[in-house]
Amino acid sequence: MESKHCIDGIIAALKKTARPGKQAGERKGYHHGDLRTALIHAAEDLLAERGAEGFSLREVARRAGVSPGAPAHHFSSAAGLLTEIAISGFDQLAADLQRIAETDLPPAERLQAQGIAYVRFGLKQPGRFQLMFRHDLLLPDNDRLHAAGKTAMKELEETVRLYRTAQGRPADDAEVMRLCLAIWSMVHGFLQLTLDGKFAALAPDGSIDAFVVSELPAIIKATWP
Amino acid sequence: MESKHCIDGIIAALKKTARPGKQAGERKGYHHGDLRTALIHAAEDLLAERGAEGFSLREVARRAGVSPGAPAHHFSSAAGLLTEIAISGFDQLAADLQRIAETDLPPAERLQAQGIAYVRFGLKQPGRFQLMFRHDLLLPDNDRLHAAGKTAMKELEETVRLYRTAQGRPADDAEVMRLCLAIWSMVHGFLQLTLDGKFAALAPDGSIDAFVVSELPAIIKATWP
DNA sequence: AGATCGATCTGAACACTGATAAGATTGTCA
DNA sequence: TGACAATCTTATCAGTGTTCAGATCGATCT
Known part of the structure; x- marks a missing residue:
């Protein structure tokens, strides 16, 4: 038995x-x-x-x-299957971000690296990434999905807190949240615009990924030195 | 006759x-x-x-x-009809941005106002806005669509150039482009994440729009003072 | 071992969708 | 007036997600 x-x-x-x-x-x-x-x-x-x-x-x-x-x-439905895939996507993303959080890089570089990792994740798996932000294709009110998303963001939040304190600037919850929203929004928007082809005209030789990966670090570092 | x-x-x-x-x-x-x-x-x-x-x-x-x-x-198809609507959406967006460009606000405030206008546009017409960035629903290689999108971005570009020169920092094409991408990406990502409901947990009383409109200016001003 | 029972899968519906093509109708122009 | 082109209808095709009665199978219980 x-x-x-x-x-x-x-x-x-x-x-x-x-x-x-x-x-x-x-x-x-x-x-x-x-x-x-x-x-x-x-x-x-x-x-x-x-x-x-x-x-x-x-x-x-x-x-x-x-x-x-x-x-x-x-x-339960097509959305049920897709929700599982979105959850594992957030798990992968969280793992990517955590891997950077565990390094001994200085806070500023850690923050920049996490932003770049976010974009790289989306470039490697465009379909999965876009699915993760298409609530019309996913189950509404799915606890595991929401939890997976929050877990990924916690990784960024901790890095932001370190970054602020290393700068000697206030790192209360409200300030941390604002900077979190700022950097998350930027890398997310950058990725969405890239995947939608809005930057196609900017890459002369047609290789958008190469353009994106080469320009993004400069953009992030210029915004949050 | x-x-x-x-x-x-x-x-x-x-x-x-x-x-x-x-x-x-x-x-x-x-x-x-x-x-x-x-x-x-x-x-x-x-x-x-x-x-x-x-x-x-x-x-x-x-x-x-x-x-x-x-x-x-x-x-020609459903995408043909939707493309017309996306074009008029970019036209409206360009008009909103131009209205701000024509004011006599200082460059920094002008830049911030354009970012806020971008988000407000998406909040007022979520369906149309999301359509504008769903290339899978639109006609590929439609000249008028691409032109309309570029026209809207030109409005931002000019403001960015003023902003840089007013700061006394270099305003060559490459630098202007980077700042353009940065601010466009942030407001775009902020809007996308809002419309996808990712900020729902942050608004206690359930009114996301109110939360977004109240927090966004602080975020933008903190990033580009 | 044999019967039973729940889990699993099939196959056929149903109500949709966008696209297409043949025919009916209408306005316009020679 | 007659002919023609533009416009709209109708029917059809291939595709979608979902649902449900019935077939099949594995595992469990007697």
Whole structure:
């Protein structure tokens, strides 16, 4: 009995890490085995390929080799599936920011690095990033989603507090919040405008990402030296 | 002959300003008379009610009292109609910014006022604003759209140039561009995050607009004094 | 071991969407 | 008046998310 349960756990873990089922038709029988995570993986792939607007729940089911009605047994709706992906996106973002917070860089450089990391995150995963800020595609009032978003922002908040105190300026909650909103807004807007192609004319050779990554540090450092 | 054409012009002008056809069934006969502008008005109303995601070309046709296929004779596609609305949005935004540029405020206050005007524009017309930055819903490579966007940004650019020279700091093209990107990114990101509800937790009494309008000036002035 | 039962998936609906094409209608112009 | 081009209707197509009765399967209980 006990050994059986143990083996089941190992098998389930192997299935998750091995990422099977990406090819349709790999299924053993009527039951998929781990459809929930297979759907999430398929959705992440689709999001990476076509962006948030090219997403389609039926296409995800198709890629998982399953009928259009199958996802309903694992997610309340398309928004439910997308919400999971948005949550893991905020988790990844928080991890990226935390990695910088744990360095021994001076506060100013730490702040700048976090801003750059925010933009890099969005450039690497445009579809996922834009999804994270499309509340019309996500479940409203989802506690885990809100919590994940706040966790990511806490990373920035702590850095801002250090930055202010290192500057010898007041670091009360109101001042910290204002600077948080300021830098978050700037990197977020910069990223959104980039992803929407509004800076296309500024990059002569057509490589927007290169332009963005080269100009952004100068912009941030000029604003918050 | 000539008087007839003249009268036709007057009638057409009256129709445009009077905004008829908002109620379905007001049509005289088989032909609508001024369906193109009626569709634009209906689309603007729908956008104001349900936002960019609630938009539907069929619903617009329904509101104009016309069949689903009718819009195809006036716009190449749904994106064609939405592009017209985005263009007029950039025109309005440019006018708002220009109104401030024509005042005799000192450059710093002028810059701050333009940032605040940008956010106010988006708060007043959230659906239209978000549409303006959803290139997946608009016609790609539309010259008039790109031109309208650039015109709006020129208003900001001139103010930035004044601001830099008034500060006695270098105002070459590269520096002006960087500051333009910085302030545009911040107000744009601030607005996007607000409209996506990411600041909802910060406004205690639930009135986000009031919170935003009260905090934004402090944030901008703290960043660019 | 065998029956049962809940979880899982299918397949077919339903009500939508945007786009397209053939035909009906109308205004205009020669 | 007749012809023509612009305009609008109607029907159709392919696609979407969601729902639901029924098929299938794994696991659990007797």
